[in-house]
Each structure stands twice: as C-alpha cells, then as structure tokens.
Amino acid sequence: MKATVTPPLSGAAVLRRAVQVSPELRQGLGTVAVLALLAAAGRVVVPIAVQQTIDQGFRAQGGARLGQVLVTAAVCAVAVLATAGITYAMNHRLYRTVERGLATLRTKAFRRVHDLSPASLDGERRGGLVARVTGDVDQFSTFLQFAGMLVISFGQLLVGSVVMFAFSWVLALTVWAVFLPLLLVLPRLQRRLSHAYGRVRDRAGDMLAVTGEAVVGATVIHAYHAQELIGERIDTAVERHRRAQSRAQRLVAVTLSGGEVAAAAAIGGVVVLGVLLGVGGHLTAGELVAFLFLVTLFIGPMQMTNEVLNELQNALAGWRRVLSVVDAPVEVRDPGERGTDLPQGPVSVRFDKVGYAYPDGPQVLHEVSAEVAPRSRVAVVGETGSGKSTFVKLLARLSDPSSGQVRLSGTPLTTVRFASLRRRVVMVPQDGFLFDATVADNIRFARRDASDEEIGRALADLGLDDWLASLPEGLHTRVGQRGDALSAGERQLVALARAYLADPDLLILDEATSAVDPATEVRLQQALESATRGRTSVSVAHRLSTAQHADLVLVFDRGRIVQQGTHDELAGRPGVYADLYAAWVSATGGTGPAHSARR
C-alpha cells in the first residue's frame, strides 16, 4: 500500500508542504518574531544595568552615586517584568497558531485514512495509519514546548552579539571563535540526527501497529494460546525502538557535550582576556562583569538551539510520516459537481470486460462481463478466493476496475456522484460493523431521522418482530463493542435491517460465512427474501440456498465468470456450479447451516 511508504522529503520540503497543508501555521508569525526580538532585547537590559550600576553608581568618579543605582535598579525591574509579559504573549500566540495548524493536519490525515480505498485497506492497516497520525502529531506538539524558546534564543543571540561587540570587540570575537567550530559541525550532526530520528519514528509506528494488532486480535490470540508468540513480536518491536532511540540519544549526547565544552572555553577565555584588558586599562570592571552576564546569555541560546534542533529533527521525522498519509493517493474519487445522479427507477447493472488487481497484487478479476436486469435477484457463487467479494466491492465502487467498465442503469459508475450513489446503492459487507450503541441507533445509522416506530416497522417488514421481542430491552438493547453482546447471526440481522431502512434501489450483500443456529438461519433467509423483494440485489452466496432463490446465478472461478443461469439450469449441467452444489448438499443436506462453498 502506497501510504506506508515514507517519501524522502528534506526538512525544508517538509516545512513547505506542512504550511501548504495547514496554512494556519503562517498566521501571526510576524507578531511572534517582533515579540521574540523585544523579549531578547529585554534580556540584555540586566547586563547593561549591572555595568551602569558598577561603573556609574558604585565606582563613579567623585564617589558612589546611590540615586543612580536606585534608578538603574528600578528600570531593570520594570524591564524584567515587561520581558516576562512579552515572553508569555509570544508563547501564547505561537502555541495558538501551531495548535490550530496541527488540528488541521490531524483532521486532513484522519479524513485521508477514511478516503483510502476500503477495498484495498483492511481495518488493521487503517488502525496502523491512525496510530501514526496520533503518535507523530503528538511528537510535534511536544516539540513546540521548546520552539518558543528557540525563537527567543535566535533574538537573544542577535541582540547579545551586538551588545557584546559594543562593550569589547576582542572579547566578542573570542566568544564567537569558540562557538564557530560547533556551529560548523552542527549541520552534519543534524543530518545524522534527522536520519536517526526518522528511524525512531518508524520503529515507534511499528511498535504501535504490533500492540494495536494484539489488542484487536486478543480473542484469536487467546483462542490459539499465542500469547507467547505475540509477546515475542511485541518484545522485538519494543527492543528495535529502544535501539533506534539509544542511537539517536548518543548523537544528542555528543552535541550536548560539545556545547558544554564550548561554554566552559568561552567563559574561561573571557575571564582571562578580560582581566588582561582591564589591567591594561581597556575595560572597566563594570564592563567585564556585564560581559560575563552576556556570555551566559549567549551560551544559553546556543545550548537551547542545539537541543531544540535535536527535537526538531524528531518532530520533522514525525511530520514527514503524517504528510505521507495526507498525500497518499486516493484511489476512488467523487466526481462531485462534474458527476451525474443515477437515473430514477430500478437499477440495472452491466460489467464490461472488467479486470482488477489489488495495489501491488496480481490480477484477481479477468475480463468479467455480466448483465443484471432491474429488480432481479442475483447470486454470486464460487470457491473461496475466486473473486466474489472483489466483484461486489467494484459494484459498490469501493474500488475502481483496473480495466473495463461498470455501469449502473447505463451510467458509468465512475461518473456517478457519491451523494447519489450512497443513497441508491447500499452494501452489507461480510462484517456489517456494529457500533457500541443500541440496536435502534445501529439501524438508524442508515437514516439519521428515522423514528423508533419506523425502525420497529422495518424490523416487522423483515419478519423480525419476534426476535426484537426476545431482546432484553427491545430496540434499546445495547449491542456492545463491535456488537459483541449479540450472536453472529443477530449481528447480521441488525446489519440487514440497517440496509433495508436505507431503502436502496440496488442492495449488495456479501453474506457472512459465520455459521448461525438453524432458527436464526431461517430468520435470516426470510429477512433476506423481504429485503431484496422489488429491488435489484446482488448477493455473494455462501449458502447455496440463496442461489436456489435467485433469478440469476453468476459462477466465479479463479477471477472469471465461468457459468451463468438459474439454479435449475446450472445444477443439471456438468460444471463448476454442479460440483459446488453437490459438495454443499453432501455437507449440509441442502438445508444445513451456513457453509463456505468449496469444491
């Protein structure tokens, strides 16, 4: 699946694309920059005040001037308070801008996960993408806690350097000479870090996918006592993440230690040179003390910049992965305004030499041609893996054919607006997903404005009123997560009632293969009979009893339609259908429980 491939976007390209995806990120950046400069300027007030206090206050010519000291202290206090206020305003503005941008990014990424073709993307892979979107965006959010400081740091470096040069260009050059080598090797280190953090984010994604799978597949894991196997997979994923993280942290440690050494060298150099300059009469005591303050103001941002750049690499790696979800190509597009509505009335279906291959997979449908008359009931049968489900997914436009064309009532499916298609064509998949809500709410999913009475009537139409009466709280019975509180057969009944309430012109059913008890089997059969009456229906039939009642049976074999006709015509003729039927009769006596048709 293309969406899982991380495109090798450079840091700058990631930022550019991120701003395109979330234009909010641009808003107010000018204000943030101005506030950052003001905050930086505010921070050099203290060293200047220290210099003034010493040189013009305590050591003033003609004796100490306490009045001057008090005024300087008051100005300094006001500047410190104002700087704190400006820093708060800048952070607030920055967080607001970026959180808005990230909200847009999250929304677009989640939507894209939904838009990706359901035919080629199963629930687990979709879950992996969701984990990526949540984990990686959070990583970026964490980075922001530092980002505000980064903006101020740049301002502080700038203003600090100007003031340092004003006090003593020799000392200012010394400080820069110490930090320059660090600045020169930093880009190389950052590139290596970027690579290391890319791996960390990938490993974190793998870890989330494996643990997510373990939660979703808990029942199967317990049933097969596979806890140890899954445990090992989780341990491996955790260990690989730990190793990637350690590698990245080692590089971080190198950059931090480099910063420490440079800081110590800068302070040492300033003290020694400063004293020598002072003795020679080139520097006052106040200027030397102020300079030492300025050096700490310079070292702080240097180290902060280093740290923030490290975090930035981690955040960029996450951003890059989220953007690869946002930019994943959507296979099935709504023609929207340019499209047409399906013609009114009962729907006919035509498949014209349709071929299909799943992304990166082999051809699974070959030259499939079929015609379905309006209001007819069609059963699609064939061995497991013969292409039945794929055929109905193309009919519901969950995916588009690789070759050939599907038409509904003469209109090419790709030109039908989604609004019209989803109103007139409804598919009940094998696993008709139920939400953790009541029976009524799950059925109402088809028509949000349906009243309880209408839902009750729909169930009665399908002959399910006695089943409804047997539920502890009738329509208001909760179905549990994924419908776990209902039996497999009952879940199918609810899914069918949901489709019936939608009142489509074309009903597509992918019969569940799960076995149900005989009483539910009879209920399901009756409900199916009522739900398909008077409308076009195409059912993937795992029970050949469905084929017995159909107007037309399409027989699939290895991705091709090899026979078509009514049950009576086909059962009496040697061929795939007669074999399937014979196998089904011998396995179930012809009336038995659900059974996947096999030769």
Ligand SMILES: Nc1ncnc2c1ncn2[C@@H]1O[C@H](COP(=O)(O)OP(=O)(O)OP(=O)(O)O)[C@@H](O)[C@H]1O
């Ligand atoms: N999401 C997918 N990605 C790749 N290949 C797939 C995917 N879904 C199905 N296939 C492959 O396509 C082929 C046809 O599968 P399909 O599900 O259409 O068969 P089927 O006749 O409905 O089978 P069953 O009766 O078991 O449901 C199979 O070889 C299957 O492995």
